[in-house]
Each structure stands twice: as structure tokens, then as C-alpha cells.
Amino acid sequence: xxxxxxxxxxxxxxxxxxxxxxxxxxxxxxxxxxxxxxxxxxxxxxxxxxxxxxxxxxxxxxxxxxxxxxxxxxxxxxxxxxxxxxxxxxxxxxxxxxxxxxxxxxxxxxxxxxxxxxxxxxxxxxxxxxxxxxxxxxxxxxxxxxxxxxxxxxxxxxxxxxxxxxxxxxxxxxxxxxxxxxxxxxxxxxxxxxxxxxxxxxxxxxxxxxxxxxxxxxxxxxxxxxxxxxxxxxxxxxx
Numbered sequence: 001x002x003x004x005x006x007x008x009x010x011x012x013x014x015x016x017x018x019x020x021x022x023x024x025x026x027x028x029x030x031x032x033x034x035x036x037x038x039x040x041x042x043x044x045x046x047x048x049x050x051x052x053x054x055x056x057x058x059x060x061x062x063x064x065x066x067x068x069x070x071x072x073x074x075x076x077x078x079x080x081x082x083x084x085x086x087x088x089x090x091x092x093x094x095x096x097x098x099x100x101x102x103x104x105x106x107x108x109x110x111x112x113x114x115x116x117x118x119x120x121x122x123x124x125x126x127x128x129x130x131x132x133x134x135x136x137x138x139x140x141x142x143x144x145x146x147x148x149x150x151x152x153x154x155x156x157x158x159x160x161x162x163x164x165x166x167x168x169x170x171x172x173x174x175x176x177x178x179x180x181x182x183x184x185x186x187x188x189x190x191x192x193x194x195x196x197x198x199x200x201x202x203x204x205x206x207x208x209x210x211x212x213x214x215x216x217x218x219x220x221x222x223x224x225x226x227x228x229x230x231x232x233x234x235x236x237x238x239x
Contacts, residue, residue: 009111010127015185042108126178
């Protein structure tokens with residue numbers, strides 16, 4: 001029984017982790033048994049920067065600024081060990097636990113960056129938002145809500161000296177690979193749409209509650225065989 005892989009990418013403080021958690025809750029609340037859902041944070045496969053840098057332990061930024069105030073080396077996708085992640089997913093897909101179809105939700109800045117990882121996935125989601133909104137969320141998260149708050153100057157420098165360029169050069173271009181584009185961060189209806197796409201890949205449809213199937217957001221009937229993939233050269237944007 002093959003596993004299901006969902007990729008959730010997007011910019012800094014766009015709502016990737018929140019969306020992943022909401023999707024996990026949606027799956028667990030809609031299944032007739034306890035599902036096997038695993039959240040994978042792409043940052044756990046990041047090669048940490050070790051030069052004389054003050055690394056902010058934030059939830060999603062992974063931005064470094066040197067202690068003297070200057071920017072650290074430019075942030076690039078090469079700092080993530082995609083090969084290890086792909087190896088882990090491949091092993092899980094070939095050896096499912098207790099013959100239960102697992103769902104892996106990979107979330108992170110570069111979740112849609114690696115082609116082989118995209119090819120392994122069943123759904124690709126990009127969380128889009130304007131730069132001002134993401135910066136405000138970043139400030140609220142790391143200054144207001146973080147147990148170890150950063151300074152406003154630190155967050156702004158991190159954005160100007162690293163995140164802004166990284167977003168335009170590497171992250172935003174991955175939007176074109178998405179099956180679903182969420183333009184306003186984590187939203188309940190968008191999460192339900194993603195779950196409806198996961199339903200198409202469940203090998204045992206009886207595991208889903210009948211109430212949930214009747215309430216799905218996507219059409220049924222002759223659309224049953226529709227897939228979220230780039231073979232149809234289209235995506236769903238939730239404007």
C-alpha cells in the first residue's frame with residue numbers, strides 16, 4: 001500500500017506550518033480509524049550555518065545575521081539535504097507500517113523546489129501572500145508570540161538582507177509547480193480542498209466517513225478520476 005505525499009511550500013511566515021497542522025487535523029477528523037499522518041518540517045534537513053553568526057531559533061525563518069549587523073552568506077536551497085528527505089520518503093513508501101496507507105505532509109520554504117521530490121508527491125501546495133503581510137506575521141510571531149523574542153531590528157535586517165532576495169530568486173518561482181495556490185495563508189476552506197484531493201489517492205475509500213464525502217468541496221460523479229497533477233497543465237488558485 002503506497003503512501004501519500006503532500007508538499008506545502010511558500011514564503012517566510014506565509015502559514016506553511018499552520019496549514020500543515022490544519023490538514024493533519026482535517027485528515028484525522030475525517031477518517032474512520034486513526035490515520036497515520038506525519039508532518040515533516042523541511043528545516044530538519046537543513047545544514048546549519050556555523051560561521052560567527054547569531055542564528056534566530058524561529059519557527060520558519062531560518063535567517064542568519066552576523067553579530068556585527070552585516071548579512072550572512074546568501075541563503076540558497078543547497079543548504080537543504082533533499083537527498084536524505086527523498087531517501088526517507090522512498091523507504092516509507094516501500095515499507096508501509098502495518099499495511100496502513102500513510103500520509104506525509106512536507107512543509108517548508110523549498111518544499112516545491114526539488115524536481116524529484118515533486119515527482120514523488122501526490123499534491124503540491126504553494127501558500128502565497130504579499131510581502132507586507134508576511135513581514136507583519138513574521139514580526140508578530142518572532143517578537144510578540146515567541147518565548148525567546150527577537151528584536152525588531154533583527155527581524156527587519158533578516159528580511160532585508162536575506163529573506164526578500166531568497167523569496168524572489170528561489171522560492172516564488174516554485175509557485176508554477178503547485179496544484180493548489182493559497183493566496184491568503186492558512187484558510188479552512190483551502191485545507192478542505194486539499195483533503196478532497198487526498199481522497200482521490202486513498203486506496204481504501206471506506207476509511208473515510210460518509211458525512212465527510214458528502215460534504216467535500218470538489219465535484220463528484222464523472223470527475224472522480226480527476227487528479228491534482230501538472231499533466232493537465234492547470235492548478236487551483238483560491239482567490
